[in-house]
Amino acid sequence: MTKRKRLFILGLSVAIFFGLAVVYRMVRPRPVEASAVEVRIDNFSFSPTSLVVKAGTQITWTNRDDIPHTVVEEDKVFQSRVLDTDEKFMFTPTKPGTYTYYCSLHPKMTGKVIVR
Ligand SMILES: [Cu+2]
Numbered sequence: 001m002t003k004r005k006r007l008f009i010l011g012l013s014v015a016i017f018f019g020l021a022v023v024y025r026m027v028r029p030r031p032v033e034a035s036a037v038e039v040r041i042d043n044f045s046f047s048p049t050s051l052v053v054k055a056g057t058q059i060t061w062t063n064r065d066d067i068p069h070t071v072v073e074e075d076k077v078f079q080s081r082v083l084d085t086d087e088k089f090m091f092t093p094t095k096p097g098t099y100t101y102y103c104s105l106h107p108k109m110t111g112k113v114i115v116r
Pocket of ligand 1 (some may be wrong): 107
């Protein structure tokens with residue numbers, strides 16, 4: 001291989017590497033840059049189902065459904081009482097990690113908060 005060809009391949013590799021890095025930065029889940037975020041509970045689901053936030057971000061769940069729901073973290077890191085229509089529950093995570101939660105009245109309803 002000529003030196004020229006080798007340089008071309010090296011240059012191409014570097015360009016592809018940085019291209020992929022840029023694409024990765026665009027598609028990876030980024031923390032919501034806000035001091036507070038909302039999760040809607042409606043039609044037996046949490047929306048958004050999965051949320052990425054920075055530690056210290058206040059999360060508010062609001063029950064927009066016609067029936068009661070709860071928000072219970074698997075390891076009881078946070079746990080709401082029974083929320084009737086339009087009632088809210090707030091939690092501010094301080095430790096990074098993945099928190100999976102569900103509705104104790106309808107355990108098939110699940111959601112996730114990823115704290116960075
Ligand atoms: Cu429920």
